[in-house]
Amino acid sequence: MCVQQPIAVLDSGVGGLTVVKEVLRQLPREKVIYFGDTARTPYGPRPAEEVVRFTREIVDYLIQYRPKMVVIACNTATAVALEDICSLVDVPVVGVIQPGARAAIGRTQTGVIGVIGTEGTIRSGAYEQVLKELSPHIKVISEACPAFVPLVEKGNFRSAETLQTVHRELDHLRGYQIDTLILGCTHYPFLSDTISEVMGHNVALISSADETAREISAILHDKNKLALNEDLPVHQFLCSGDPRIFKRIAEQWLGEQIELTPVVWQVPQIG
Structure with a gap:
């Protein structure tokens, strides 16, 4: 049964956890397997x-x-690798750029949208x-903000x-x-309180995590692959670097x- 297969989520580090949080909230029956490439972060430079x-x-x-979907929860990887990954796997592949952009268009009143991200994404x-x-x-x-991911x-x-x-x-x-600012890196929502304080509360911050989770839900529903089991799923979290820091965050x-x-x-061996 395909519906019992996991949703695979990957990121350069801990940033993709912002997407995972929304997936767990919106789709509590879905099993998630997450890979954070913390040993090789950041991807931006x-x-x-x-x-x-x-x-x-x-x-x-x-x-x-055997995931039923691959989610590239990294803006840098979405920007440069999404098409490549789509050609390599036979399951749906979701990135984070399209959902975030759509949300920003729907929110702006002035028509001036800011985008902050890694060097690679920008x-x-x-x-x-x-x-x-x-x-x-x-x-x-x-604007590239390379100091944020570290x-x-x-x-x-917050410090x-x-x-x-x-x-x-x-x-x-x-x-x-700017009345709408896209947090164009999934790490940045961790800093959203400080970013909002600096930019001013009249600037709407757009995290692609919410919209990406909605897109995941819509695709799985359309393909009749939503999990229907009543039992709690067992999630798997993998990282390539120090597991203590990763687990704490x-x-x-x-x-x-x-x-x-x-x-x-x-902590798998990879690369």
Whole structure:
């Protein structure tokens, strides 16, 4: 039965847990297997071909679990590897850029949308391309914020250092008439309180996690592959780096959503 197969979610590190949190909330019967490539994070500064290779390696590893869907919960990998992965597997592949862009278009009033992301995501121009396809007259202000991912990977979500870093990266964006800011990296929602404080509460922050989870649900429903079992699924969380930091951040972020659910933690060999 395909409906009992897991949803495979991958990211360069802990950022994709923001997507997992929404999947667990919206689709509590679904089993999730998550791979965070914490040993090789961040992906943003890496050449595109290297990110494609890393993404392929992770997907090749996850395919052994016979997932019914692959979710690339990393904006950098979505930008450069989505089409490649779609051609390699015979299950639906979902990225995080399209859902986030659609949500931003629906939210903006001024037509000026900001996008912050890793160097790789911003360099690819993927968000601007999708936003312009959806609404040609939208003005897009893009900015790479490479200092954010290392903060999140250390679990440093709110501190004087975090506030100082966010001010340094984003202060100049306040000179534009941005009313909607896409958090174009799944790590960034961990810093959303500080980002909102710096940008001002009149700027709507768009995390693609919510919209991505809705898209996952819609695709599974359309293909009649939603899990129907009453038993709680056993989720699997895998990382390629230090499992202690990864587990601490995962438990802190997912909270009660995994307290009531059996979880298996693993550190596989990959790459």
